[in-house]
Amino acid sequence: MQPVFSPSFRAGAREGFLAFLPLSVGLIPWALVTGMSMVSVGFTPLQAMGMNVIVFAGTAQLGTLPLIAIGAPVWLIVATALALNLRFVIFSAAIAQGFRGMGTGARWLCGHLLTDGVFATCIEKMMRNEDRQWRLGYYLAPSVWTWLLWQCFALTGVLAAGSIPKNWSLEFMATIALMLLLLPMAKMRPMLVAALTGGATAVALQGMPLRLGLIVAIFAGIAAGFAAEHWHGKRDSGRAAT
Amino acid sequence: MTEANVGFGDASLWLTFLLIGLATTLPRASFIVLGNRVVLPAVVQRALRYAPAAALAAIVVPDIVLVSGTFAPLNPKLAAAAATVAAALLSRNPWFPFIAGMGMLLALRMALGW
Structure with a gap:
């Protein structure tokens, strides 16, 4: 067998x-x-x-x-x-x-x-x-x-x-x-920016009905992290193209 | 927090579990099941990397800086959060941040009546 x-x-x-x-x-x-x-x-x-x-x-x-x-x-x-x-x-x-x-x-x-x-x-x-x-x-x-x-x-x-x-x-x-x-x-800079933005937005919008502020905060955090990555990448241009 | 009932009936709670399960298994299985048929654009991949950090912070931060809906930077939970972060940065022991955070919270709430 x-x-x-x-x-x-x-x-x-x-x-x-x-x-x-x-x-x-x-x-x-x-x-x-x-x-x-x-x-x-x-x-x-x-x-x-x-x-x-x-x-x-x-x-x-x-x-x-x-x-x-x-x-x-x-x-x-x-x-x-x-x-x-x-x-x-x-x-x-x-x-x-x-x-x-x-x-x-x-x-x-x-x-x-x-x-x-x-x-x-x-x-x-x-x-x-x-x-x-x-x-x-x-x-x-x-x-x-x-x-x-x-x-x-x-x-x-x-x-x-x-x-x-x-x-x-x-x-x-x-x-x-x-x-x-x-x-x-949060040890990576753009990730920290994403987290801070997400957290702050969630606090600011906590009065929104149905906790919609949470979803807005997540999108705001993603956008901020992405923006921070671009800005970061441009500043030390060249090698950070990954 | 009051015990029992959770704000959900039993049936809708199980339905919620199933939906959260789908929202977990589908992302996990996505490309493993699809194989090489679909490729995720690099821009999307990079943007997606920030979603967990943004979501975690959006859940945690209101919990530690708001007290019944109003901004209150001086509260036991924030002190406990600071103790947790300090413990995590100072030690590699996986239990220590839990002991430090819970210890701080309970000490402030019980001993000081904060």
């Missing part, structure tokens, strides 16, 4: 898993915090784990929680999630070539499981290796590991949150988590 996975799939899986393992520890606090945050806005454990399985994305989950908590319109919540996820369009375009020769089903599965950490770990070898089975293993092993860690530790957070007193303001954990996601981005 043939084994389910070919030897080269298993070799790729082993290598991908070992390459990703040290990085994956960083997922644990995020999953715990996401679990606690979902409970802090009033989700039942079932709802929280439902969101965790369906969405499977820390940034989109943490970012939409404050909007869900205040009962914002659904289209606004979805638009915000889209904005938070736009980076995946770029990751997806960058790593697409790594899935050459694979069927549509495998591509959907791999696409669904695409995360920042796996992208960063896999992109280089996915481009270079010619063995399709090896590449699939190399990508899927860290992806499935990420999925398992995410679900297990979010569940731990969900269960732990129930035993923490209400007046501990656990919902602020989500705000801290979002700030920590923003911080490394």
Whole structure:
């Protein structure tokens, strides 16, 4: 009888898993915090784990929680999630070539499981290796590991949150988590301009109905970042043409 | 924040999860599924890079500088945010910013009654 996975799939899986393992520890606090945050806005454990399985994305989950908590319109919540996820369009375009020769089903599965950490770990070898089975293993092993860690530790957070007193303001954990996601981005000048503009616009327009100010703020931030990049590029002209 | 109910009924909450899930899986799968059939213009790619930073700031900043809808730069949440950022810049421990931020918030709220 043939084994389910070919030897080269298993070799790729082993290598991908070992390459990703040290990085994956960083997922644990995020999953715990996401679990606690979902409970802090009033989700039942079932709802929280439902969101965790369906969405499977820390940034989109943490970012939409404050909007869900205040009962914002659904289209606004979805638009915000889209904005938070736009980076995946770029990751997806960058790593697409790594899935050459694979069927549509495998591509959907791999696409669904695409995360920042796996992208960063896999992109280089996915481009270079010619063995399709090896590449699939190399990508899927860290992806499935990420999925398992995410679900297990979010569940731990969900269960732990129930035993923490209400007046501990656990919902602020989500705000801290979002700030920590923003911080490394803000080290790049145009990114900082985008963030400052987005933040200031959101504050200025917070009185707008349906929290429309949020969407305006996101567009203003994108425009400001883009403008800052152009201005920056022109100033030290020549090498910054990327 | 009051507990339970979330401002959504159970059914519409699950529908919202499904839609957020779509808004996550479609961007992730986009080019992996499409393959080489579509290429994103470089200008669009560059503009898209700024969306997450703009969106994160647009969510976080109002939360830490507004107190029930009015601008209040001196409030426990902003102090806690400053502690979080300082902790993140000073330490590589992934837990430390959470401990510093929550510690600051709880200390100001409980001990000082702010």
